Amino acid sequence: MAPTNSVVSAIRVLEAVGERQPVGLSEVARAVDLPKSTVLRTLRTLAEVGWCGLGEDARWRLTYRAFAVGNQARDAGGLRERALPVLHELQLATGETVHLAAPDGRELVLVERLDTAHRLRAFLPLGHRIPLHASATGQAYLAACTDEEVERYLAGPLEPSTGHTVTDPGRLRECLAQVRARGWSVNPEGLSDGIAAVGAAVLGPDGRPVGSLSVSGPTVRMTEDVFDGHGAAAADAARRISRELGAGLRT
Numbered sequence: 001m002a003p004t005n006s007v008v009s010a011i012r013v014l015e016a017v018g019e020r021q022p023v024g025l026s027e028v029a030r031a032v033d034l035p036k037s038t039v040l041r042t043l044r045t046l047a048e049v050g051w052c053g054l055g056e057d058a059r060w061r062l063t064y065r066a067f068a069v070g071n072q073a074r075d076a077g078g079l080r081e082r083a084l085p086v087l088h089e090l091q092l093a094t095g096e097t098v099h100l101a102a103p104d105g106r107e108l109v110l111v112e113r114l115d116t117a118h119r120l121r122a123f124l125p126l127g128h129r130i131p132l133h134a135s136a137t138g139q140a141y142l143a144a145c146t147d148e149e150v151e152r153y154l155a156g157p158l159e160p161s162t163g164h165t166v167t168d169p170g171r172l173r174e175c176l177a178q179v180r181a182r183g184w185s186v187n188p189e190g191l192s193d194g195i196a197a198v199g200a201a202v203l204g205p206d207g208r209p210v211g212s213l214s215v216s217g218p219t220v221r222m223t224e225d226v227f228d229g230h231g232a233a234a235a236d237a238a239r240r241i242s243r244e245l246g247a248g249l250r251t
Contacts, residue, residue: 006042009034013042017052018066018127022059079202079211080112082244087114087213090237094230096217097122099197101130101137103211106156108137111211122195122216133172134161136187136199137212140238143179144201144209150176164189184231189219196222198231200238205246213238 009032016031017023029039043060046052050065083100091098091114099122101108108130115121124130132138132153142150150173158167166172179185188196197216204210215230216222222230242248 021061083241099214134165135191136185136197136214139185140199140201141212143176183235200235203242203247
């Protein structure tokens with residue numbers, strides 16, 4: 001195996017462990033489509049350098065070294081640091097869970113979550129990958145992209161997360177047009193059953209989206225009656241964060 005391929009394989013194995021941990025050797029090998037012998041060598045190397053470990057249950061897990069390095073990437077662009085004060089205000093104003101996500105390919109990655117005090121709440125773990133078409137954060141992000149970028153996304157697979165996920169390209173175009181006109185997205189149960197959310201895009205200095213935020217909660221509280229109020233609050237928070245990042249300052 002060439003050195004470059006070895007690095008690629010190691011990263012794929014590391015990601016597979018992170019997504020499935022605790023996980024056995026066979027499951028990792030199936031996930032990355034590599035021979036078990038190759039995966040085992042890779043896992044042992046990762047263990048030697050402290051990135052993962054083998055538990056007494058013969059299952060692999062990431063170590064806190066992986067967490068420490070990943071946490072540094074969590075705010076590499078300064079988005080989270082600039083956003084946090086505004087997100088706290090948004091959470092207090094709405095009383096629901098607030099999420100902040102940043103783009104990674106065809107998905108967003110959850111980089112911050114501020115929980116509601118309600119026992120019944122929306123919950124996604126930090127680092128969770130969120131499909132753009134299936135989520136309030138994703139639809140808000142897509143709506144802030146160019147038409148060409150939207151069409152490239154629509155040309156790819158639009159897998160359902162729930163029975164309410166928008167998977168038809170034509171209908172998704174209509175949803176994005178509504179987001180652009182309204183200023184925020186509305187996504188009832190598109191990502192998780194029983195959870196509704198509103199979202200808004202955060203822009204960088206060049207006016208392009210660098211992330212998005214959402215207000216999420218169970219459908220017993222997140223009803224049509226609160227969509228406009230929570231949506232407007234989310235859009236205002238996103239504008240404030242965008243200004244903090246320098247959006248609109250370039251001439």
